Amino acid sequence: MELKEVLRFADDKVFSKTGKHLDDLQEAILKEVLQGRKYATKIAQDRDCTEGYVRVAASELWKILSDVLGEEVSKGNVRAILERAKFYNHSSAIGENYGTVNHNVNICQERARSLTKPQNSQQTPKQLHIDLGDAPEIFTFFDRTSELSTLENWITGDRTRLIALLGISGIGKTTLSLRLIDQIKTQFDYVIYRSLRFSPTLDATLTNLLQIFSQPSEIPQNIETKISQILDYLRKYRCLIVLDDVQMLFSSGQLAGQYKTGYEDYQLFFKLIADVCHQSCLILNSWEKPREIARLSKEDRPVRCFVLGSLGEAAKEILRSENLSDEETWETLIDIYQGNPLWLELTATLIRELFGGRVSEFLQCEMPILDESLQFQLSQPFGRLTPAELAVMVYLANQAEPVAVSECFNKIPYSSSAIVNAVRSLGNRFLLDIIEEEKITLFSLNPVLKQYVKTQYS
Ligand SMILES: Nc1ncnc2c1ncn2[C@@H]1O[C@H](COP(=O)(O)OP(=O)(O)OP(=O)(O)O)[C@@H](O)[C@H]1O
Ligand SMILES: [Mg+2]
Known part of the structure; x- marks a missing residue:
């Protein structure tokens, strides 16, 4: 059977069951495997990504095909299974006079519905597992009504898979996420909170999460299998996972949102959470915007950013x-x-x-x-700035009025590109007030940050 025909058949089958076509990466994997080639190295080189990423995408593809074709598909048997299914599909279509039904339903939604909406009142209620680890206890909580309602809508209404809850230190991200958990926990099978304040590696975080779902002896050694297992659980159960203090994964002395050496695989993990079909939601709390979030959060993607402001x-x-x-x-x-x-x-x-x-x-x-403890609080984000960012902050602290980026050129001993990148990065750390005027964007510091910079750096 022609390779093209098998590929088209696979795509048709996936589309008729999920409402989605195979994407470029899935098609490339299938093409290589159907020709009996080792796919990971070649595709990773062609697409400038890691082999690990391609392998995880492949294991997701086998799961989708297993679902669609009703039997366990792997790279070793995919060709045989597709050819057999195509043959039988053809015969049954002739036998039934082409009376096929197009189930134009997304499998994510189908699974989600079957788990969250009981089909009848006899169904056993779901068991809720809550593991908040070392989350702080919330004694008082004021307002944030509209913030809670937006987040709840994104999670329950829009089925958003990845949310970055962002804002300067102390603004209330941890408190709000814990309140949100309390408000919507009954809609989930698993509710988990973990802080990344001690910068655990992805491997350590995954092991920690997997322990909640399975016995220690069932946790695989290999990180790719761990990622794959977590994705399986996120598909099988409706989970709400909050990862707090995500800024601790980023480098100090580099522009905002740059992963520390040895932590880059978090980026791949977060991207998979956004890209792969599942019924769960991961919330990332951070006072630095993760770089991939900006790229991923487009209208049609299940990824959103929420910047928390004044109470x-x-x-x-x-x-x-x-x-x-x-x-x-x-x-x-x-x-x-x-x-x-x-x-x-x-x-x-x-x-x-x-x-x-x-x-x-x-x-x-x-x-x-500025009370001493407040100064200490501020010293943490300031300790992470690059020299160019600090120069911009000092310049802005000494301006009576908001200024445009171009006004910083020639006043600060850095190139225009370095200044532009520094301003953007400061924005991603939520350290700038940004004022959009009719034809110009202006930047300034709020009184607290201005005072801090003047006392510490002038
Ligand atoms: N809505 C609220 N009502 C009452 N107190 C609040 C509220 N939000 C935050 N707080 C209080 O403000 C303080 C800071 O809140 P929180 O720790 O949630 O901030 P954060 O944004 O997580 O800070 P960081 O980025 O440093 O972790 C806490 O003492 C918390 O109790
Ligand atoms: Mg916090």
Whole structure:
């Protein structure tokens, strides 16, 4: 049978069952394997990707074909199975007078429905497994109603597979993700939270996750098999996994979102979570935007970014819970400290200890005052900046008004490209205020960051 015919048959079968055609990579793998060739090296070279990536894509392809053809497909038997299926398909089509039904249904949705929506009331309810590891306990939580509702819609309505929950340190990512877990946990089979604060390798993270689903003796040694097994679980069960502190995977002293040496395979893992068909959702919390997320989050892809901002009016509840007085001045305080819950908590403690809780007296000092613990908080993201980024921050800290990128050229001893890249990277660390005017984009620093830069670097 002609190679082309077998390929077309495979594509037709996959399309009629899943509503999706084979993509270029799947077709390339199938073409090589059907010709009895070793596919991984050649395809990896042709496409400038790793062999591991191609192998994982191949193992996904065998699973899709197994599903579509109703028997276990592997690279060793794919040709025989496809030829046999094509032969029988042809005969039965003749016998049934071509009366075939086009099941134009996506298998992801089909599986998701069968697991999440009981077909009848007799069905056994799902068992919920929650493993929040070392997640902090949340004692108080204010507002974030619209943020919670957007995230819930993305996860339950749009079936988003990968969400980056981003924002400057202290803005409330961990707190919000734990609240979200609490709000939607009953829709899942597995709910997992893990912090990557000690920079575990991908291998260690996968082993840790697999332990939740299986016995230690069942966990494979090989990382590709571990990835494949995790993807199997994400397909089989509806899982919500939060990986917190993802910025710890990125290098210090490099532009934002650059993986440390030895951690690059996380990028491949996150891409697979976005690309491969499954019914789960992975949330990545970070104060640096992962590079691949920007590329992956397009309208038609199940990947989204959520940048968390000020707590707004609800920040008053933080001041109230700290027993501060002079409520009429609270808005000014919240504005100065950007509605950042952590910055406000630290400052509120200072106001209580030194000003008897009187906000108006505190505001009479030259603003903003940076409490020592707040300075320590800020030293962490600043410690990761490149020299060019730091030069941009120092320049911006000394400007009275927001400036355009071009205004930095010739004022900072770096090339225009280095300055443009530094500004972009600072944006990806959420350290810049970006103002879009009619024909120009302007950049500035908020009062807290301005003050920090002036005291530490001028
Ligand atoms: N909605 C909220 N209501 C009440 N307190 C909040 C809220 N969001 C955050 N906080 C408080 O603000 C502080 C910082 O929050 P959190 O640790 O979630 O920030 P984060 O963005 O995860 O910071 P980091 O990037 O440093 O991990 C915590 O003490 C938390 O209790
Ligand atoms: Mg956090």
